[in-house]
Amino acid sequence: MVRKANSRTDLLLEIADDELILGWRNSEWTGIAPFLEEDVAFSSIAQNEIGHARALYELVAQELGTTADQLAFDRRPDDYRCAPLVELRRLEWARTIARHYLYETADAVRIEALKTSSDPGVAGLAAKIDREEIYHRMHAELWIDRLQASDDGRRRLEEAVHELWPYALGVLDDDLRLEWSRRVTARLGFTPDEARPVTRAEHTNELQELWDEMTMVRRGAPAGTSW
Template sequence: MSDRIDLVLTLADDELILGWRNSEWTGIAPFLEEDVAFSSIAQNEIGHARALYELAARELGTDADALAFDRPPEEYRSAPLVELRRLEWARTIARHWLYETADAIRLAALKASDDEELAGIAAKIDREEVYHRIHAEMWIDRLLGSEDGRTRLDEALDELWPYALGMLDEELRPELVRRMEAKLGRDVPTAEPVPRGRHEAELAELLDEMTMVRRSAPAGARW
């Protein structure tokens, strides 16, 4: 498998798994507006995953559905950050912001790629991700606006920080550090990144849920 397709599947798997994780807030978010917001964000992420899977599928001689649903857990390239099962609200917001910030950094790098097709998809995804980043920033500002909110957010960010570092290649991590420290007005903790390839136990459980309908249909179900 080429490095290009490996990269495309990495992006797609992140978007797909996070989309399903965000959808877990549908119907139980603390506010009606957030129920709608996270449902919309989840739908966008899964849509991005589909576009990326379709790109990979053309080269691999398969289809997007097979790439999304038919691989064993160990073949997924998703970052452990997105695999963690539904978190309490402060940690959900922390992951939301960390992911969107890291994603913005890698999309910026991809938009500058000599691969015109990949750069074009990255640019399209980036335009649609603007809303996600605005939503995440709004919640970060809201939590930073109170002593209790800041305490809970800081705890959540410090806990998830090693996972966020593991989302990015080593050369992109300093920019994530810079953006986090600029927003929070404090140093980030020294941490060893949680790397890709070390899946959380929750991933296998999620994939079992995700593929239930497809496995129940004789010829597979299309998403």
């Protein structure tokens, strides 16, 4: 069973960590994406994700009396609440696009739910984030349709989706997952086999490696350094 986020802070941290870690992973394509325009677009999407993470961390930081930077960089890898789907290092385009699409669709379902939140701070930020996410979804969906338009593309996409499926199932809680799976299978045109979701409690080694790199400069700086 997926652990249900039991408070506003937990839920916001889950989303912020997802956005930060996926933003980091997507930025690994900068300079080596399949062609220049895609490089610019995908890097920009990665930057937006990190921007969303920052806005979410700031909301949480106000509540916890800390700062966005401390939340993003000063926790231990095990304290992060991101879904393992975003941790995976997959520098292969079909897998990148598959993850991008599976995640963006989950994010859309989650953001829609947050927009109706009774907390005006959360609802307002969700609406703001959603306005940017529209273009992320557009980009992801165009690629999914494009890959499916050729035999080779379809084969690669299906392989990638099957590989990522258990991880993708771990992004949302039970109550939202059904809607996500309905949307995703409708566009993909196939439904992967039932699988046990890889939950947020099961971090991969890839998160540790990413964390080492992501926090290297901050950890190496003398205490009290201001950025």
